[in-house]
Amino acid sequence: MLRYLLSRLLQAALTTFGVMTIVFFVMRLSGDPVLLLVPEGATREHIETVRRELGFVQPIWRQYLTFLGGLLNLELGVSVVQRVPAWDILASRIPYTLALAGAALLVAVGFGIPAGIAMAIWRGRWFERPIAALVVTGQSMPTFLSGILMIMLFAVTLRWLPSSGVDGPASVVMPAIALGMLSMSTFARMARIAVVDELSKDYVRAGLARGLPLGKVVTRHVLRNAAIPVVTIAALETGNLLAGAIIVETVFAWPGIGQLAIQAIQSRDFLVVQAIVLFVSLVYVAVNLAADLLYAGIDPRIRLGKP
């Protein structure tokens, strides 16, 4: 167990380091950042001043070391647009995105997994069909379309929910559904596949043979075995949720990281974009590390080291 834990931690640390390096170099490959930052028609002296101020005159390896050193102190540079540290800007948006992504994950897991289990157990029966129809709808509908349709129905016509912005907990409902819908379908399909796969295994028949009703075999044995692939999907889906947040936050004027990313790109706020990319990557690494630890919790073969 300890070896597994250490190897996973080391992997996560290596991935993090790789992410930082790639972010640093990709940002520098995308053209001279100074030219993006200065206003159009700036004088040569002005450009040089900015370049020196931001440390871009130093050799690249020194810039790289400064960048890594800065990261250790949560020092991500200063936004050239707002003249405040990029981290402060990012930090003010993180809670909104976490709330939105968390609520969306709740929608996705809360509806997707029971739907998937139900489809697996009643596969081929008539009541699988309406659930499957819902899942396919969720999967086929682009986020911006479902978001706008919901705004028209629930905010404009029925006036049940606020159309956009942050105005109490009710505001998160529509963005969370819009964002969670695609993931919900993925969870439902994956849970169905995993449960169907497990139901065909010998231990299910053996469980029935010792007199357990099917419901008990499912809750006591099948779900836990089916959880492993689903946890993998959950970790991967977090990436989709963060990517989807860019569109959903724009549609619903939700002041999270996704909206900030669009704003920062449009105003060429180079260091803020870099901070966002870094943050999202690190969340992804952390979630996958959490998934690895969950595997060990679920499966003794990982925990105890299969010979």
Next chain:
Amino acid sequence: MTAPVLDIDRLRLEIGAAAVVDGLSLSVGQGEIVALVGESGCGKSLSALAVLRLLPDAVRLAGGRILLEGKDLATRDMSSMAAIRGRDASIIFQEPTASLDPLMPVGDQIAEALTAHRSVSAREAMLRAREMLVSIGISDPDRRLAQYPFELSGGMCQRIMIAIALICGPRLLIADEPTTALDVTIQAQILHLIRQLVAERGTAVLLITHDMGVVADIADRVVVMYAGRVAETATAEELFRAPRHPYTALLLASIPRAGIKPKSRLATIEGTVPPPSSHGSGCRFASRCPLAEDRCRIESPPLVDHAPGHQAACWRSGQVATLGAAA
């Protein structure tokens, strides 16, 4: 004679329109080990599953009675079957390791078989599970109870399956190829264990196997199946001494035994079991039978008594002895 524990009467199983088991009748008495023998695909495992109504969705129980201590299981609904499985009749399977949940310690899985039928506390159930392991001769039971299936050998997993099957004291144990997946030395141990437990408890055993060596080892009576039908049934001793069906005779001739000449060829039965869809009106073994004559291909032979408890379905059973001598 007391009433048999299990009495299967003219069981018929269908996949689509084809009968995969066609009129199987057999009975198993208290403390008796009856072997149901045949090649892969002859319907023996499906018949075993049918007793506990564990058939795959594609297979339909189309007729016959399955009397367990007088109660007909063939007409029961699925919810009342759960109460019978594991309590009145248990089954162990070919793949012991796969038959255990890989994520649960085996002790919990044994205890679960008890709590499914008796209202006992978790602690009490675990104590009983421990007793069960001791009674089937497993050393260091406390350590075993806490282990996961992947930490145990196949033979140990099959012992655990036997413990699960017997913890509620069922009247009938069905063993579906219980030793096929195990090493030969472990096979002998498991068979010995089954025979010993049957003797102690008077459990009736229906043993499904394709291995005549296993049959010779522990069976009291034998039912030989071919292509979904009973070919021959007799006591084990009688069957080995004087088979009355050419299929049985050829099966016996194909067993390797000590004393055969090195590099000599073992007898084989040419061809394969015909699929259920191709059965005509005649004897189903006719296409592979060295004794087959015209009548065999047209008319299906009935099961005929040859001695008390010895029946065979063959028009030419009188000539079977010559076949055995030739092989």
